[in-house]
Amino acid sequence: MKDILTAPFIVELCRTCSNMYAHGWDERNGGNISILLDEAQVGEYLDLSTVQRSIPAGFSAPELAGKIFLVTGTGKYFKNVAYDPARNLGIVRLDESGTAAQLLWGFSDGGSFTSEFAAHMMSHAVRLTADPKHRVVMHCHPNNLLAMSFVHDLDSRAFTKTLWQMCTECIMVFPDGVNVLPWMLCGTTAIGEATAQQMRSARLVVWAQHGIYGAGADLDETFGLIETAEKAATVYLKIAHLPWKQTITDAQLHLVEERYGVTAREGWLD
Numbered sequence: 001m002k003d004i005l006t007a008p009f010i011v012e013l014c015r016t017c018s019n020m021y022a023h024g025w026d027e028r029n030g031g032n033i034s035i036l037l038d039e040a041q042v043g044e045y046l047d048l049s050t051v052q053r054s055i056p057a058g059f060s061a062p063e064l065a066g067k068i069f070l071v072t073g074t075g076k077y078f079k080n081v082a083y084d085p086a087r088n089l090g091i092v093r094l095d096e097s098g099t100a101a102q103l104l105w106g107f108s109d110g111g112s113f114t115s116e117f118a119a120h121m122m123s124h125a126v127r128l129t130a131d132p133k134h135r136v137v138m139h140c141h142p143n144n145l146l147a148m149s150f151v152h153d154l155d156s157r158a159f160t161k162t163l164w165q166m167c168t169e170c171i172m173v174f175p176d177g178v179n180v181l182p183w184m185l186c187g188t189t190a191i192g193e194a195t196a197q198q199m200r201s202a203r204l205v206v207w208a209q210h211g212i213y214g215a216g217a218d219l220d221e222t223f224g225l226i227e228t229a230e231k232a233a234t235v236y237l238k239i240a241h242l243p244w245k246q247t248i249t250d251a252q253l254h255l256v257e258e259r260y261g262v263t264a265r266e267g268w269l270d
């Protein structure tokens, strides 16, 4: 068996958590990440027949039965993940019924997966049907997207169009747009179901007055999605209170679509 602390998925998640903390997106225990792992790859590091303990999921996701996830722990600080991965992270396998997680490694202090496990697992299930390359769900609390959710209309199309108008490249990075959920109680199956429902049509879902969810094929791509939306929100908050002389028009966004071969969410550009 190879040393799991050298596994690329652990090393990369540690780096990502540190980077997200440095961006100010993950104060205290804010934020959580889960990654769908390849069983054969995990098998190079762990004996997959040894289950340390079983943790009830609190919901049922039979479509994920047998799938293995690397996931951040509840109450754990992103700034600490790289210093003690075995305590702050866990590798779990959804059991045959999809109602409990079998702990294969990690959560060494007796801890458990993130309180947002429902939103993560349900989003994975939805994104896997939309995109077979999907692997990562990432949640965090970026300052400017969070602030924008106080002052901007929460209609998903209107919110997205404002972000697309703030930087030319936004529409290339997230042509599917951003879906927005109104404030809901976090850590519940209900917000998990609502998030997954929004993930059917977009890889970014804003939780108003809370933060954002992103989904993608790997950590870089998912980080980049959130980073780009957060950049646009930053520009928006710098100019929202000033008189606008010009913006990027829908006609100009259509030019970007044509030149770069991206297709904006149907009906969202005039």
Ligand code: 13P
Pocket: 029, 030, 031, 032, 072, 073, 074, 075, 076, 113, 114, 115, 116, 139, 186, 187
């Ligand atoms: P956890 O510490 O349980 O992951 O919760 C953090 C968070 O951001 C909740 O939305």
Ligand code: ZN
Pocket: 030, 031, 139, 140, 141, 186, 210, 211
């Ligand atoms: Zn949160």
